Amino acid sequence: MTEAPTPAQAPRARPVAAAHALVSAPAPPRRLPAGEPLPPEDYRRLFGVLEAVDRAPDLPAFRAGLLDALVEWFGYSTLAVLHGPGTEEALLEGRGVKSGYSRGFLAEYATRWIDSDPYMTPYAHRLLAERGVVTLRDLEPGYGPAQRAYVENFLRPHGIADKAGMIVDAGAEGVVYVGAVVRGAPRVGARDLAVLRALRRHLAPLAAHFLARDREAEAAAGGLGLTAREREVASLAAQGLTNQQIAQRLFVGVATVKKHLTRALAKTGTTSRTHLAARWREATD
Structure with missing residues (x-):
């Protein structure tokens, strides 16, 4: 009876020549042209x-x-x-x-x-x-x-x-x-x-992507009857920004933000920022 070969005696797989897998020679990276304007x-x-x-x-x-x-x-x-x-x-x-x-x-x-x-x-x-x-x-x-x-x-x-x-x-x-x-x-x-x-x-x-998305959101929110600035305030409020943060973002006074927010609440029939955020997402998602 012939004995099975031990692991040491088992035939080894022949290595695949590297040339079979890699058929292109490595190339150096492109050098920056002389006088490149930006370091x-x-x-x-x-x-x-x-x-x-x-x-x-x-x-x-x-x-x-x-x-x-x-x-x-x-x-x-x-x-x-x-x-x-x-x-x-x-x-x-x-x-x-x-x-x-x-x-x-x-x-x-x-x-x-x-x-x-x-x-x-x-x-x-x-x-x-x-x-x-x-x-x-x-x-x-x-x-x-x-x-x-x-x-x-x-x-x-x-x-x-x-x-x-x-x-x-x-x-x-x-x-x-x-x-x-x-x-x-x-x-x-x-x-x-x-x-x-x-x-x-x-x-x-x-810019094209975000302007297109804003146009789509504006059309979707058209039924809410908000002005462009009221939409911006409502959108930022829906993201959780405070009145102070919205004022800084839009470079207007806090009183102006409160005015737009009050009008947005009235036009959307909501009574709180949380309710407005939910209504805004429902209209724009």
């Missing part, structure tokens, strides 16, 4: 902003996340993030958030200077469409007397030397405008401009 730390800033907004639950959170990320990664303390169907509409009457502006500054701007703002001119809108990111200095060739007075008599006395305006084109859904004021420096830095130009391209699909 690695600027790419980290770019992705830091994107990471702050790509998982936002809705448009208000996207706007607030973008504003906060620009403060954190670029050091901009005075910002506006607005949106509308086009550049002119976003700048003139767009919904959005602001940070770093005093109420006195905004009141003076609205009552005296808005029509003289260089970014409100057709020249600025055309340049924004062409370049995506435009500074005040870029707009100087299109200045008239009103624009020069605006810069010399309004911005400079408030310590504002330059400003960057960025348009994120969301296609059929509209645009998102970002305005960043530069204080303590004579102009917007070239590296900042390079990062902003790269950033706007990556923000475009996100």
Whole structure:
């Protein structure tokens, strides 16, 4: 009787030649081209902003996340993030958030200077469409007397030397405008401009997504009879934000938030924030 081979005597499987599994030779990674405009730390800033907004639950959170990320990664303390169907509409009457502006500054701007703002001119809108990111200095060739007075008599006395305006084109859904004021420096830095130009391209699909979702939510909530601002307040209240947090997010006073919230409660037939949140989710989910 033949004995079964012991484990030591058992035949071994023949190794498969590596060439059978791997048919391509390893290649070195691509080298950065000479004169690469962005050093690695600027790419980290770019992705830091994107990471702050790509998982936002809705448009208000996207706007607030973008504003906060620009403060954190670029050091901009005075910002506006607005949106509308086009550049002119976003700048003139767009919904959005602001940070770093005093109420006195905004009141003076609205009552005296808005029509003289260089970014409100057709020249600025055309340049924004062409370049995506435009500074005040870029707009100087299109200045008239009103624009020069605006810069010399309004911005400079408030310590504002330059400003960057960025348009994120969301296609059929509209645009998102970002305005960043530069204080303590004579102009917007070239590296900042390079990062902003790269950033706007990556923000475009996100902006289109959130603007489309907001339009759908607005249509779904149309039966509630709320104004645009009342919808924003109701949405933020449904997320659990306090009146103070909503005021900071929308750059309005707490009294204004209370007014919109009271109207939203009355129009939806609800009597508490919890009841309003449930009604809001029922209408928009």
